[in-house]
Amino acid sequence: MEDWYKLDHAGKLFPAVAGRENSSTYRLSMMLTSPVHEEVLQTALDDVISRFPLLNVELRNGLFWKFLREKETRLMVKPENAYPCSPVTLSESNGSLVRVLYHGNKISVEIFHALTDGGGALEFLKTLVFQYLYRIGESVEDRDGLILPPASFARYAEAQDSFKAHYTSTVSEIRTPEALQIPGTRFSPYGHNVIHGMIHASRLNAAAKQHGATLTAYLTALLIMAVHDSTLPLNNENRPIVISMPVNLRKIFPSSSLRNFFAVINIGVRIEAGMTFEQVLEIVQAQMKEKTTKPYLTQAMASSMKYEKNLLSRFTPLKLKDLAIRYGFDHYGEEAKTLTLTNLGRIDIPASMGAHIEAMETTMYPTAKSPMNCAVCSINDQLTITFARNIVENDVIQHFFRQLSGLSGLDVRIISNDWGMGA
Amino acid sequence: MRCESCGVTVDPVHAACPLCRRNLHGKDAASLAGNRWYPAYTVREEERASSLLSNWLAFIVVSVISVSVIINALGNRDVWWSLYLMPCVLYAWLFIRHTLMSRSHLGGKVIVQLLGLSGMLLWINVVADTNYWSTGYVIPFLMMAATFFITLICSTKKMRWREFAGYLLTLILLGFIPLLLYAVGMSHVLWTAVAAALYALLTFGGMCLLADKGFRQDIKRRLHF
Numbered sequence: 001m002e003d004w005y006k007l008d009h010a011g012k013l014f015p016a017v018a019g020r021e022n023s024s025t026y027r028l029s030m031m032l033t034s035p036v037h038e039e040v041l042q043t044a045l046d047d048v049i050s051r052f053p054l055l056n057v058e059l060r061n062g063l064f065w066k067f068l069r070e071k072e073t074r075l076m077v078k079p080e081n082a083y084p085c086s087p088v089t090l091s092e093s094n095g096s097l098v099r100v101l102y103h104g105n106k107i108s109v110e111i112f113h114a115l116t117d118g119g120g121a122l123e124f125l126k127t128l129v130f131q132y133l134y135r136i137g138e139s140v141e142d143r144d145g146l147i148l149p150p151a152s153f154a155r156y157a158e159a160q161d162s163f164k165a166h167y168t169s170t171v172s173e174i175r176t177p178e179a180l181q182i183p184g185t186r187f188s189p190y191g192h193n194v195i196h197g198m199i200h201a202s203r204l205n206a207a208a209k210q211h212g213a214t215l216t217a218y219l220t221a222l223l224i225m226a227v228h229d230s231t232l233p234l235n236n237e238n239r240p241i242v243i244s245m246p247v248n249l250r251k252i253f254p255s256s257s258l259r260n261f262f263a264v265i266n267i268g269v270r271i272e273a274g275m276t277f278e279q280v281l282e283i284v285q286a287q288m289k290e291k292t293t294k295p296y297l298t299q300a301m302a303s304s305m306k307y308e309k310n311l312l313s314r315f316t317p318l319k320l321k322d323l324a325i326r327y328g329f330d331h332y333g334e335e336a337k338t339l340t341l342t343n344l345g346r347i348d349i350p351a352s353m354g355a356h357i358e359a360m361e362t363t364m365y366p367t368a369k370s371p372m373n374c375a376v377c378s379i380n381d382q383l384t385i386t387f388a389r390n391i392v393e394n395d396v397i398q399h400f401f402r403q404l405s406g407l408s409g410l411d412v413r414i415i416s417n418d419w420g421m422g423a
Numbered sequence: 424m425r426c427e428s429c430g431v432t433v434d435p436v437h438a439a440c441p442l443c444r445r446n447l448h449g450k451d452a453a454s455l456a457g458n459r460w461y462p463a464y465t466v467r468e469e470e471r472a473s474s475l476l477s478n479w480l481a482f483i484v485v486s487v488i489s490v491s492v493i494i495n496a497l498g499n500r501d502v503w504w505s506l507y508l509m510p511c512v513l514y515a516w517l518f519i520r521h522t523l524m525s526r527s528h529l530g531g532k533v534i535v536q537l538l539g540l541s542g543m544l545l546w547i548n549v550v551a552d553t554n555y556w557s558t559g560y561v562i563p564f565l566m567m568a569a570t571f572f573i574t575l576i577c578s579t580k581k582m583r584w585r586e587f588a589g590y591l592l593t594l595i596l597l598g599f600i601p602l603l604l605y606a607v608g609m610s611h612v613l614w615t616a617v618a619a620a621l622y623a624l625l626t627f628g629g630m631c632l633l634a635d636k637g638f639r640q641d642i643k644r645r646l647h648f
Contacts (some may be wrong), residue, residue: 004640006643006647020476031459031460060589060644060645061589061645062589062644062645062646062647063589063592063593063646064646064647064648065647065648067644067645067647069644079462080461080462080466081462081464081471082464083464084461103460103461104457104459104460104461105459105463106460148527189466191464191466194461195441196460197431197471265544291624314648315648358642394442396527397442398429398442398443401429401430401431401442402429402430402431402442405429405430405431406430411432412430412431412432413432413433413434414426414431414432414433414434414437414440414441414442415433415434415436415437415441415458415460416437416461417458417460417461417464418437418441418458418461419464421441421444
């Protein structure tokens, strides 16, 4: 019996704005210590996909909203051969919104954002890799309950649209000025260049603590300085540099949903002449503190949901709604930020599993107006900072890693997919 | 391998630093290990033939319309024949671009044809300043014909009901437009408008009765708001 799901609140945005230059598809990968076997990975995927039915779905058009329908076909693993976060097929027939890829020692999942956010995707990847290691004969066990148990899918709790569950009508108008946009030349042929920087996690955390800041605030301030240094001659209007940051709402509102449940906060600094890193860090830290409180996030959630709740917009035909969403996204979402930084945080996995994981990375797709995005995660005390870009110019990334290694005094190991570099 | 310029360690798979593109000393191509993180991409030139044809087509349409308007404006201005030519050219463009060239679903093509043809006829009707023959007779019958066509396709195979459900639903809703046009005074023929609406209602009722349970569930999903 096939099942269907309404798109959650955040999920309604992505199908309307997705395209070649905004794939709305992100990636999470784990690098294992031994080569991946395709057949075993497929078996592991077959084992776990029934636990994540929301991921084996296709997108269908309704009269007023799109919806997700469970697919009758099997989700297959594939060798990686395209650039990271390339667009998924959204067409009605044979469209897959999830890719499970392997290359050498690496297992990757690429997921269309309408299905779930990084939190949900992380649970899927952890469960898949755990099952793969188990299937391959490694002695892995989960004593601390860090992997989702293979019990049946808890539809009510895990497929819940938690935005609706925690909605209150306390709307506030948050007007943000136009942010500085990073200019650049698109890759031809189009694709995403990815650069990973790997660094010792606890030492970097200690470096951030020395400045009295959290790791995310420290990296955000560094990023703002890097954008400022590399775009200095272009920012004549002294527009603010705004880092957009998804916040996992599961940590603030009780939810075990495996679907999207995040809010986006914007951390913006208008840099004046002579401003130091410490001053920028102080502003960032203060804004992050203010914008991650429950009342602020409740209001942010209510503001973004007010259009969905409006009776007129609910009965507007889908095509018209898509046009309106695209306009709003381009003019109020994309123009209000310079780039996105998302931090999945420290990934906790069972110790027996950790011995087989060399590294982990997450890649956030770039878009037309945000041609460079940054994603961070750490596992086994190794932190990976990943920049994905669709433009040739990489001054921001260069400045960022130079400053990071200079300021922290830590060694940063760089690896890239070299897309568009002719290598 | 260390890149002194950037102050970072570069993975040995790279001959040049991914940040500054400087060659890393002492590294020759033969000693490079394969990239453990990423495959070597086979980059294909992007398919441009189809978009080139579309651009040419759009250019021809704009040229024909602008040239005809100028000839008309500079020549005999008693009869504005270019206003009749314009919708025909636009309809021809739609026919080639969407119906012939695109890989859209047949249901989508039928709806676009219906809208395009109705739009063209209504335009000509308005320019000619005659009675609303398009909204009174042609458009209602076009709506019924399109609905009948899709129903016929669905009847040939059981699975097709679900495949065409969204399109059929759209056509049923479009079936009420003639009645709406009559209500706002853009049509003076009531019986055709009522016939189109009745035909849409009967098709919907028939669908619910004759199609399988899966189809009825599909309708429920597609109408959720």
